[in-house]
Amino acid sequence: MPSAHTVVMVALLPITIKNRNIPQNRLDDQRQTNREMLNEVLRRVLQPLTFKQNPNAKSGYYNVLCADGNFRRCKPVLAACLADCPEYSDLHHLERHVCFWCECAKNELGDYVPSDKQHPRRDHNLYRTLSDANTKAADAELSARHVHRGFNVFRHIPCIVSNLPTPDLLHTMQIGMLDHLQKWIFHFMKTHERVDKYNAIWLSVPAYHDLTPKNTSYEEVSQWNGKEMKEMSRYLLGVVTQSLRGGSPAQRPIFNRAIECTRALLQTYMYARYKSHHDATLSYMEDALHRFHTFKDVFLLGRVSKKAKAKANALRTELVKKRKVDEESNAETWTPSKKRREMNAWRDFISHEIDVSKELDADFNFPKIHLMSHWVEQICHYRALQQYSAERHEQAHKTNLKDGWNTSNHNLNYLPQVITFQRRIVCFKI
Ligand SMILES: [Zn+2]
16 A cells, blocks of 8 residues: 655646636636636646657666666656546546446446446557547547547657556545435435434444544535545434335335445445455455345436426426316315315326436446446556545645645745655655
8 A cells, every 4th residue: 555655746737717607608608718728837847758869769668767866777667647537537538437447338328337348448549649640530439439639648758549548546436436325315215205214324424433423414524525425324324224224015115125235335435445355355346236226216216317306397397287287177076085185196207208308318337337347457467546535635735735835935936845844844754
């Protein structure tokens, strides 16, 4: 397991403004400019790896000044990079919401992919050729593979570009899939009128060992961090199982599916955190992932987008109008009991139609659910996933940057102070 000292800051990359409320075409233009700027910055940072400043180093080996002041004959190769999904997309010139390891179609991201039937891997040499060709056919080929045209720095330095992204438990699971799972479960509890029970059981989780006592219910917490998610993964299944006890015979199969889905995803996460693996643990992880995909439809209504909700609301308004017309036209013939029966039938019909409309528009096609299908392959190649988790890097970000900023005088020339702090304090600690 690497320590935070394995991370050394070499450059601060520019952070662009999040333009959320501007038209889509301007947003696309701005994103294009941002990608180009990021590539230019990375080209300068990674210039020593391109060998251009060492024309004699055709073999790739040249004398490199090391941290202890000695020169060593080295062949520096970029082996990996660590980022969250949108950053990977920008770094590799890919469209947003796609897999950066394989060419899985956007509308198939939510499907289960067995580890021996993966989609074709991304071929960045082909993308470079197509991008350089600059023809309409090449552009069409690139957009079919969800790739942007243009210069990409990683295609010009010694590395295997499709191997650069590393599996990241922090972003994919802790603040990715587990966060989604919590939201789905809460939506499920709301739908089945179990929120009060869920909150009460949540608050009653005892402070056992290193579990912190709960002072707030799930819905009162506005944002969860990775550490809290890791802790929550230990008691979530118990809370869900207890909250869904009882219920009518019609509800039981649905509740059991929700419990099984929660169990399967948590098991996948627990297996992924193992520090060593063998064939049996990998097959257990694969089996848990398969079970999660089998049962996940029970949470489909928790995946309804804002657009689908708006469409369902429009449908509701239209059906309510029809109900009123029906009520007014039969006002004289219906007896009070007949009217009550008809209104109940209308209510059930509207609720059913809304659910069907939402289910038709909801799906599980988002990148993080798909990334889990690559883990068995990644573990076989690079061993336990824990060592790549961004937790260390987030911790290093605090010591390298935030502590430096806190000790600076916060003036305009704070950057040299941050860098000096990092060199003096952090290097002494190493
Ligand atoms: Zn993939």
